[in-house]
Amino acid sequence: MSAPASLVVTDLRTRFGSDRVGATVVDGVTFTLLPGRTTALVGESGCGKSATALSLMRLIDKPGRIIGGSVTLNGRDLLGLSESEMEQVRGAAIGMIFQDPLTSLNPALTIGQQIVETLQAHRPMSRADADRTAIDLLTRVGVTDAARRIGDYPHHFSGGMRQRVLIAAAISCSPSVIIADEPTTALDVTVQAKILRLLHDLQGAMGASLLLITHDLGVVASMADEVLVMYAGRIVERADVDTLFHDPRHPYTKALLACVAGIEDDRSVPLEPIGGSAPDLWNPPVGCRFAPRCPVVQDVCRSQDQPLRRISAEHEAACILVEEDRMHG
Amino acid sequence: MGAFLARRLAGVIPVIFGVSIVIFMLIQLAPGDAATVLLGPQASEAAKIELRHTLGLDQPLVSQYVVWLARTLSGNFGTSIATQLPVATLVVPRFLNTLILTFGSLVLAVAIGYAIGLFAGLRSHSLFDRLSMSLALLAGSAPPFWLGLILVLLFAIQLRWLPVSGMQDMAGNGGWLDVLHHLVLPSVTTALGPAAIMARIVRSSVIEALGRSHVRVARAKGLSRATLIRRHVILNALPPIVTITGLQLGYLLGGALLTEVVFAWPGLGALLYDSITARDLPVIQATTLLIALAFVLANIAVDLINAALDPRLREA
Numbered sequence: 001m002s003a004p005a006s007l008v009v010t011d012l013r014t015r016f017g018s019d020r021v022g023a024t025v026v027d028g029v030t031f032t033l034l035p036g037r038t039t040a041l042v043g044e045s046g047c048g049k050s051a052t053a054l055s056l057m058r059l060i061d062k063p064g065r066i067i068g069g070s071v072t073l074n075g076r077d078l079l080g081l082s083e084s085e086m087e088q089v090r091g092a093a094i095g096m097i098f099q100d101p102l103t104s105l106n107p108a109l110t111i112g113q114q115i116v117e118t119l120q121a122h123r124p125m126s127r128a129d130a131d132r133t134a135i136d137l138l139t140r141v142g143v144t145d146a147a148r149r150i151g152d153y154p155h156h157f158s159g160g161m162r163q164r165v166l167i168a169a170a171i172s173c174s175p176s177v178i179i180a181d182e183p184t185t186a187l188d189v190t191v192q193a194k195i196l197r198l199l200h201d202l203q204g205a206m207g208a209s210l211l212l213i214t215h216d217l218g219v220v221a222s223m224a225d226e227v228l229v230m231y232a233g234r235i236v237e238r239a240d241v242d243t244l245f246h247d248p249r250h251p252y253t254k255a256l257l258a259c260v261a262g263i264e265d266d267r268s269v270p271l272e273p274i275g276g277s278a279p280d281l282w283n284p285p286v287g288c289r290f291a292p293r294c295p296v297v298q299d300v301c302r303s304q305d306q307p308l309r310r311i312s313a314e315h316e317a318a319c320i321l322v323e324e325d326r327m328h329g
Numbered sequence: 330m331g332a333f334l335a336r337r338l339a340g341v342i343p344v345i346f347g348v349s350i351v352i353f354m355l356i357q358l359a360p361g362d363a364a365t366v367l368l369g370p371q372a373s374e375a376a377k378i379e380l381r382h383t384l385g386l387d388q389p390l391v392s393q394y395v396v397w398l399a400r401t402l403s404g405n406f407g408t409s410i411a412t413q414l415p416v417a418t419l420v421v422p423r424f425l426n427t428l429i430l431t432f433g434s435l436v437l438a439v440a441i442g443y444a445i446g447l448f449a450g451l452r453s454h455s456l457f458d459r460l461s462m463s464l465a466l467l468a469g470s471a472p473p474f475w476l477g478l479i480l481v482l483l484f485a486i487q488l489r490w491l492p493v494s495g496m497q498d499m500a501g502n503g504g505w506l507d508v509l510h511h512l513v514l515p516s517v518t519t520a521l522g523p524a525a526i527m528a529r530i531v532r533s534s535v536i537e538a539l540g541r542s543h544v545r546v547a548r549a550k551g552l553s554r555a556t557l558i559r560r561h562v563i564l565n566a567l568p569p570i571v572t573i574t575g576l577q578l579g580y581l582l583g584g585a586l587l588t589e590v591v592f593a594w595p596g597l598g599a600l601l602y603d604s605i606t607a608r609d610l611p612v613i614q615a616t617t618l619l620i621a622l623a624f625v626l627a628n629i630a631v632d633l634i635n636a637a638l639d640p641r642l643r644e645a
Contacts, residue, residue: 087551103541118550
């Protein structure tokens with residue numbers, strides 16, 4: 001923990017709807033991103049992963065809004081910035097990559113224009129310089145013959161190539177934080193691996209923090225240094241990647257890992273789906289939100305929130321069993 | 330782009346050919362007989378036969394069409410039956426007058442429709458949006474001839490701000506200012522309907538474009554709101570807007586008929602109305618052909634603009 005954190009998120013809360021009727025989709029999320037490190041945010045669809053990412057960028061659309069907490073980027077409180085100050089942060093200090101490269105590029109603008117517009121929004125730069133920089137960036141993300149392709153439109157590019165272009169735009173201003181929201185979900189498996197490797201290499205070279213949002217535990221295992229497990233708007237477990245896979249403490253994390261097929265698994269034992277379904281955030285259960293689905297639920301879990309409990313400096317889980325393990329262990 | 334234009338223009342020829350057949354046939358299908366209309370019910374059968382022979386109406390349909398087409402292609406639209414003047418000298422100045430009215434209406438419709446649609450779309454479900462869309466519905470459903478009469482009653486007869494009808498003052502020395510003064514009421518009358526339609530289309534395409542994924546990506550790039558709206562919202566919202574504008578232009582060119590009649594604007598619509606009443610076949614044919622041609626050309630213009638906006642169309 002020697003390097004200062006690039007991004008500190010504390011008790012972030014984002015809500016859709018009104019004070020009385022609504023859903024708090026991000027509910028007290030706290031984490032820290034360190035330079036040069038990859039933090040994976042995992043969880044099922046609808047658990048608040050993307051809402052967390054969009055909240056960091058302050059891109060939550062109405063009727064959603066951030067109702068509490070703080071987001072500090074290199075010592076600067078982002079939630080207190082004006083909209084125009086925030087525009088200077090987006091794309092410059094934080095670069096974001098989205099899920100679907102097929103719809104993420106403007107079909108009416110060339111590839112070059114879409115990289116140049118990011119550069120020119122943040123740097124005083126002539127068009128010729130911006131063009132040169134865009135060609136360098138495209139070459140860096142693995143687009144061959146970039147000088148010629150800069151004038152091509154998105155429909156000339158495959159999905160994987162479009163994601164490379166979007167990555168080039170996202171890193172164009174050397175951000176200290178890169179947020180990748182399911183960057184490979186829409187791509188073929190062979191392309192997925194290449195894009196992930198590219199992200200990993202770029203992040204390493206730039207020394208940036210990478211927040212990788214995914215539901216794919218295989219991606220987590222190969223990419224992440226630290227893992228945050230999210231369930232129903234809350235972080236239920238935080239651990240370094242080895243600990244998470246070998247010593248998961250939250251029943252939800254355990255259940256999530258049990259859903260993954262390994263190549264050496266005995267196929268006569270079926271995969272274990274998680275019973276029940278994710279809670280309705282418009283009407284969340286009292287107490288631990290995983291309690292209705294939890295195989296080891298206790299009475300107290302149904303009445304009291306379970307905060308994150310410290311297991312070691314690198315490991316926390318929001319489960320009462322952490323206390324019991326401690327007493328018996 | 331050149332190849333695209335050539336291809337589109339080549340596509341016009343069969344369309345115009347088809348239109349000419351339809352126009353020719355429609356007039357044949359219409360009940361009544363030009364000779365009877367021209368000579369009156371008391372005319373002798375011999376006189377009618379002679380007139381039909383002079384006009385070529387006793388020839389087989391196909392040869393009538395070929396003669397008409399050959400003549401029309403060589404620029405000769407024939408002679409008006411009612412006025413005995415060459416059709417071209419009747420139609421061309423009327424067409425220019427209609428162009429003036431069309432231009433005035435289009436400028437108004439675009440200015441009002443685009444501005445309201447854009448603001449309503451960018452702030453959808455706001456008070457302005459709901460108010461302006463209700464007004465658009467009202468304006469769009471008001472029949473132009475009724476609207477024209479109401480406007481005349483209010484601004485020309487009660488307030489006496491604007492002239493009742495015509496294109497120029499009888500006593501005045503003309504000039505473009507006088508024309509402009511006369512242009513206000515008829516162009517407002519014809520513009521309101523198209524403006525309402527454009528406002529609704531602009532609003533819905535802006536809303537649609539705002540919701541696209543690449544707009545969120547552009548916001549994540551930190552673009553200013555103005556750049557975002559110009560490059561990522563409006564640019565992508567334009568194709569349906571251009572299309573509806575082209576259709577409305579076609580409608581204005583040919584369909585301002587009732588407005589022209591109400592305001593005694595000496596345009597193509599008023600001429601068509603008169604020539605239909607008089608069963609003046611050569612004039613009806615020339616007028617409808619001209620309107621159809623204008624409509625087709627407006628649509629080509631739309632295709633060209635859309636191809637310039639969307640690279641995928643250019644290559645298709």
